[in-house]
Amino acid sequence: MDDYGSEDVMGFQAVSRRFGSTEILKDLTLSISDGAFTAILGPSGCGKSTTLRLMAGLDQPTEGSVTMFGRDVSEKRPAERNIAMVFQSYALYPHLSVAENIALPLLMRETSAFQRLPLISKFSTSSRSKRAGIFERVKAIAEMLDLGDLLHRKPGQLSGGQQQRVAVGRALVRDPTLFLLDEPLSNLDAKLRIQMRSELSALHRRTGRAFVYVTHDQTEAMGMADRILLMLDGRVIQDGTPRSLYEQPQNTKVAGFIGGHSMNFLVLQRGATSAGGLFAGLGLSCSDPSMEMTLGIRPEHLDLDPDGPLYGKVEHVEYLGGETMIELLLDRQIGLETGSKLRALVSSARVPFGLGDAINLGCKPELVHVFESGSGERIRTGIEKAA
Amino acid sequence: MFNLSRKSREALTDMMLAGPATLAMGMLIFIPVIIVAFLSFTDYQMGAKTLRWVGVDNYATLISDPIGRRAIVNTLLYVAIVVPFSIALSLLVAIGLHGMADWSPSFSKALRAAYFLPVAATLVAMALAWQMLLHPSIGLINMALIHVGLPAPAWFSDRGLVMYTLALIGIWQSVGYNMVLFLAGLAVIPQHLYDAAEVDGAVTVWDRFWTVTWPMLGPTTLFVAVITATNAFRVFETVATLTRGGPAFASDTLVYALYREGFVYFKVSYASAITIVFFVFVCTLTIVQYRVLQKRVHYT
């Protein structure tokens, strides 16, 4: 069992976590590769923070085991796991200055409880020289995070962005095996959030350590992560690169969650695959015509096309600047349920029509996702295999 | 009335709300204080038809007279013992009960009630219980001490011991109230600070206490210290019921002396001087505590 040398810095084996009778995490198995930037993405309340607390060792699983480098660490406390964590609320110590906040993890590790006593720390020379060394390192980290001028301020006197940097500094000051970040940007305004995103990415490259980044914001996850664990209701429903989540969502839930504009789902009637129907019109083929299917098409993949197989009347137009979102009530055709609607994102330069006009839309067959209606699972179509 | 601006209408409302109480307080507290202050510089006696200005004579007597000085020293000693011990003990109990609430909420609640009992009960009734417990020959405590072969002290009649006995009762009486205040303070410490401390390597109970609990309880501790100190300065019931200031003024305190001089000997002017000294002590203590500590417990 104890096979050291596994490159997964962290692993869950069939972990579940219950609070009372409610099961928050359900039979979760996952692994975090060393050195990678892994995002845990999911809507609020799906169990992301609970997962992170289990990784940190702040909480213990009800069932299953947590491993680091293949070794069971379920009984180990956060300090023994050598993880660093940035909390959503930053959790800075309000009574300590910026410098003292950042220095605390070093003081706890490198000085004895006796040396940390309030009076001893001031008057013992051994403790003072140690403190001076620690303070040098704190200063270097603070300079790197642009906190050099704020070292003597208290957290209450800092802006949200500065507090966030202090929290990052505190995590960074020692050399942890694993960084855990719980929605670290969610309390910042939009502009700062984008700036901090690139700074965190740079930090990840510089340290070369594994980052686990929890967020409910898919643009953060897509933009920063090497790999995304998409969580829903206490389960990981897809695990892959941002690109694979976008291009090959394993089911309708993933497909609906990922993407800037929510995906169109067209429920097809039985027999919709027959010649002359929409299915064939889109250039798709299927080996099992008895299957009930749902098509998924992203608004950004639809385009105006006079010969396109999707046609109907424009019901609503939303001007978004460079692009325009149009909503279409599709006309009746073989295989399509009546009243089906479609949202399409087209270049604003190409919108010479108004409400009520009839237009045709087209989509490349390889950009159409096919799901089984009942289970919502992805169906591999002939086209995808060819592509 | 209808032409008033919104601002003045709001100000009027504020004054209507706070006004009557402020007026009553002025009449019932500030005016008597001024009268008392004035009387303390005279030789007025209860029922006397005349009074004479004597300057600081009453104060001089209080400080030069061994009995007066004893009352002051005893009171300060009592405060100096009760405040730190009561704070330390109630904080310890509060932390214990706060943690206990996690694994046995009902037991924790029962203990809270038990600790609060001395606060809810009248001290005079409780003094009776203490008298029986600490009776030199038939008291439960001395019987137990004798049983294990220890000397049985005369708790209330030993002149060197009596103040400490009273202080012990004072601590016992205030722990429950302070514990409730500390429990309220503990309840609002955010859990994420303990999480952060744990991640940062504050693993022992000791480290977590100094990193999170103690600093975050700063405002509560300051409040508890002020309340406990002012209450300790006012120590009276236990003295009046258990020792009457004796033996030989060994347990005389400021408020008990004030009571004796004013209500037994009717020396109103002397009692007024004691009142003013008492008042100055309490005010100074409160102001110093707030001035010195306020800055150190609010972190912005």
Ligand SMILES: Nc1ncnc2c1ncn2[C@@H]1O[C@H](COP(=O)(O)OP(=O)(O)O)[C@@H](O)[C@H]1O
């Ligand atoms: N200590 C706890 N006791 C009871 N329920 C909890 C506790 N911690 C979290 N939960 C519940 O678990 C669910 C998931 O919480 P969380 O992991 O914080 O979600 P997320 O971080 O994804 O928003 C929530 O419904 C929350 O109410």
Ligand SMILES: [Mg+2]
């Ligand atoms: Mg969360």
